[in-house]
Amino acid sequence: MYAEAVTIDAILADGHRRARRSGATAVLAAAVILAAFVYSDALDPKRYRDALPTILTLFGDAVPPDFARWRSWGKPLLDTLAMSVVGTVLGGLTAIPLGALAARGSGPAWLRHPALLLLNTLRSIPGLIWGVLFVAAVGFGPLPGIFALAFHSTGMLGKFYAEILEHMDPAPGNALRSHGVSELGVLRFSVWPQIMPRLMDVTLYRWEHNVRAATTLGMVGCGGIGQEIVVALDQFEYREASALILVLLALVTAIGMLGAGLRVRLLERISS
Amino acid sequence: MIRLENVTVRRGQNEVLHHLSAEIPSASITAVVGRSGVGKSTLLGVLNGLIRPVSGQVSVAGMAAMTCPVSLREYRRRTATVFQEHALIDRLPAIDNVLLGLADRRHPLSPLPWSNDMRSQAAVALNEVGLLHRATARADRLSGGERQRVGVARALVRKPSLLLGDEPFASVDPALVGQIGDMLREQVARNGMTVVLVMHQIETALALSDKVIGLVNGEVAYDGPACEFDTEAQERIFSM
Ligand SMILES: Nc1ncnc2c1ncn2[C@@H]1O[C@H](COP(=O)(O)OP(=O)(O)O)[C@@H](O)[C@H]1O
Ligand SMILES: [Mg+2]
Numbered sequence: 001m002y003a004e005a006v007t008i009d010a011i012l013a014d015g016h017r018r019a020r021r022s023g024a025t026a027v028l029a030a031a032v033i034l035a036a037f038v039y040s041d042a043l044d045p046k047r048y049r050d051a052l053p054t055i056l057t058l059f060g061d062a063v064p065p066d067f068a069r070w071r072s073w074g075k076p077l078l079d080t081l082a083m084s085v086v087g088t089v090l091g092g093l094t095a096i097p098l099g100a101l102a103a104r105g106s107g108p109a110w111l112r113h114p115a116l117l118l119l120n121t122l123r124s125i126p127g128l129i130w131g132v133l134f135v136a137a138v139g140f141g142p143l144p145g146i147f148a149l150a151f152h153s154t155g156m157l158g159k160f161y162a163e164i165l166e167h168m169d170p171a172p173g174n175a176l177r178s179h180g181v182s183e184l185g186v187l188r189f190s191v192w193p194q195i196m197p198r199l200m201d202v203t204l205y206r207w208e209h210n211v212r213a214a215t216t217l218g219m220v221g222c223g224g225i226g227q228e229i230v231v232a233l234d235q236f237e238y239r240e241a242s243a244l245i246l247v248l249l250a251l252v253t254a255i256g257m258l259g260a261g262l263r264v265r266l267l268e269r270i271s272s
Numbered sequence: 273m274i275r276l277e278n279v280t281v282r283r284g285q286n287e288v289l290h291h292l293s294a295e296i297p298s299a300s301i302t303a304v305v306g307r308s309g310v311g312k313s314t315l316l317g318v319l320n321g322l323i324r325p326v327s328g329q330v331s332v333a334g335m336a337a338m339t340c341p342v343s344l345r346e347y348r349r350r351t352a353t354v355f356q357e358h359a360l361i362d363r364l365p366a367i368d369n370v371l372l373g374l375a376d377r378r379h380p381l382s383p384l385p386w387s388n389d390m391r392s393q394a395a396v397a398l399n400e401v402g403l404l405h406r407a408t409a410r411a412d413r414l415s416g417g418e419r420q421r422v423g424v425a426r427a428l429v430r431k432p433s434l435l436l437g438d439e440p441f442a443s444v445d446p447a448l449v450g451q452i453g454d455m456l457r458e459q460v461a462r463n464g465m466t467v468v469l470v471m472h473q474i475e476t477a478l479a480l481s482d483k484v485i486g487l488v489n490g491e492v493a494y495d496g497p498a499c500e501f502d503t504e505a506q507e508r509i510f511s512m
Contacts, residue, residue, distance in 0.1 A: 171359035176375055178320040179430065180348030185380040189372055193361055 058238065065243035073228065073247060080224035081251075083142045083217070084210040087149025091210075092203045094154040095119075099161025106165050119162075123155025127213050128220055135221040145222030149210050160202045161195075168194045201263050208259045212252055225251075273298050274319065274434070274466070279328035281314055281490075288314045289490045291328065296483075298333070299464040301456065303477035303498065306487035306509055312470040313356055315487070316436050319468060320353045347434075349376055352427035356438035356470075358419045362412035366403060366422045369411050370394040373426035397429035398422075400455060402448055417443040424452065437469040441476060453480045474506060 037043050101107040101115035130151045134144030173190040181189065218226020225248055232241040274296040281289040288311045296302050296319075304312050317323030318330060321344055329337070336343040352373065360369045371386050371394045378386075386394075398404045401421035411419060424440050435456070441449045457480075459465045471477040477484065477498070484501050486494030486509040494505045 169359075169362070171355065171357060172361045172372065174322055175353065175355055175359040175426075176372065178322050178348060178353050179351065179373065180345045180376045182380060185375055185378075188380040189375045190361065193364055193368075197363065 062238040062242035064239065065246055066237070066239035067243045069240060070243075070247075073225070073244065076218075076223065076225045076228045077247070077251065079142045080211065080214045080218065080226065083145040083149065083214040083222065083224060084207060087146045087214070088153055088203065088207040088210050090146065090150035091153025091206070092157050094150065095157035095161050098154065098158040100165060102158060103162040103165035115158075116162075119155045119158040121155070122151055123159065125152070127152040128216060131217040131220045131222050140221045141223045145214055145217040145224065148217055148222065149213060152213070153206055153210060157203060157206055161199060164195050164198045164202070165191075197267050200266050204259045204263050204266075208252075208256050211255050215248055215252075273333045275331045275333075276315075276318070277329050277331070279318060279325045279330065281311070281318060281323060281325050283314065283323075287490065289318070289325070292490065292492060293328075294485050294492055294495055296466065296468055298466045299460055300482040301460060301467040301469065301480055302483045302485060303481035304468060304470045304485045304487065305472065305474055305477050306493075308472070310487040311490040312487060313438050314490075316353065316438050316468065316470060319434075319436055320351055321348055350433045352430040352432035352435050354420075354423045354427045354435075354437040354440040356442075358423045360411040360419055360422055360426075363410060365408045365410055366414065366418075366425075367391070367394050367398060367407040369422050370397050370425045370429050373397075373429040394425070394429050397425040400428055401425045401452060417445070420444055421448075431463075433463075433465055435465060435467045437467070439470050439472060441471065441473075449476060456480070474501075474510070 041047055098115050098119055101111045102119055127148050130148035131144060134147040138144050168191060173186040176186050176190055214224055215226040218224040219230045225244065229241055229244045232244060276292060276294045279289055279292045280287060304315060306312055314323060318325055332347060335347060338344050371390060374390050395404060395407060398407055401424050403418060403421050406414060406418060411422060420443055427435055456467055460467060478501055481498045484494060484498050485492060486505060488509055493509050
């Protein structure tokens, strides 16, 4: 009896302790967020005085959008699209082995931290900086863009792939092992069917992201629609720039819908 | 016959089986009984090679030592296990989960789908556990009892010479338990299949098995014919 009472006291005390701790965490988080707002002048009304008129002027200069040169936009659009596809595929292919090494329990333990560090480095360096680096290395055009997307995507996808692998259920694989199936067989018959839909899901999602990223890469010399926009802005052709931005918006939306549709189908097909 | 000699197993910090010795006769049904946590699942893990004892050995009549990878693989190919937690792939349909029981008969790199012959074998196995009508349902849409029967079908499709079942009937209807039990009995008589079933329901265990191994805290507390398992033995094994 006595032992039981002590246990319950301990359980209640533990509950209180955890409630106090999460309360303190919430207060601390709120303080940090507020400090960030103040520090960045985001709460300073003086900074906003001239903003509205400027924005209105810019907007006035940019309407109506000017689609006159639409014929010459096909190639840059295609460049951007191709850049995003190739960059995603290369990034995904590199991310598979790196993600496997970075996942707990699927590679040699001593390689896990180096792999994580490499992935972390790849994705900590912003895509634009990768773009500048590769433009310097291989010259202008979509090629440096492809490498920039691939490097950054490897860092991102490798992390996701590793998490997918870690969340995989090992039990079916063990069942196969107990039936004399080789490790390659476990990979094929248990690991692959479990992770494949999720792998495709995050990769398609990354592709959608890369279409947008490919556009910004155009601004540092990687060609494509982004470069067209920069050129139009540089020449104060705001109406052409706004037309290009609308085209880009349509492209990104269309790809987003296509990607979302594919992902839903992918997750459902396996299910039926 | 499978012989366990002085088998000691550690899991994490704890020693779970202590110098356990027992024999499992061929072409018969052995029930492993005992309270929760005494090491029944661990014993099955030793028998299918997923758990390696720290000492002692497992030997199979007519086979080289289990420590030899070739004979371990050969032994495993003749073995089928029904897992307590089912060990199904949630997003695959029931029939595909049953087909996984035949994975050792396919080349891992073969791009071909499962053959029609394998598919029909899987369908037959699903029918044997009364689940043919759920063949195309995703495993995670099945009830606990249905999942368990998929696990049983995945083992049966292998036509194993050693069938290991970890509480395979825990949430299966009694009528169906009787039916599957009859089928197992028939395979034992006809094909000489050896069966080891972990069961916590002692009545089912006694009705189905020839021999009973009762465990208490990782040690054998009863080892004898099912017909001699009396209330005294029951008290020894199941009392608190
Ligand atoms: N993976 C594990 N790590 C550490 N201890 C475990 C593990 N699995 C089981 N155990 C412990 O081993 C003992 C026997 O477990 P188990 O064989 O599953 O028992 P049973 O099947 O008879 O209920 C239990 O005390 C359990 O807590
Ligand atoms: Mg168990």
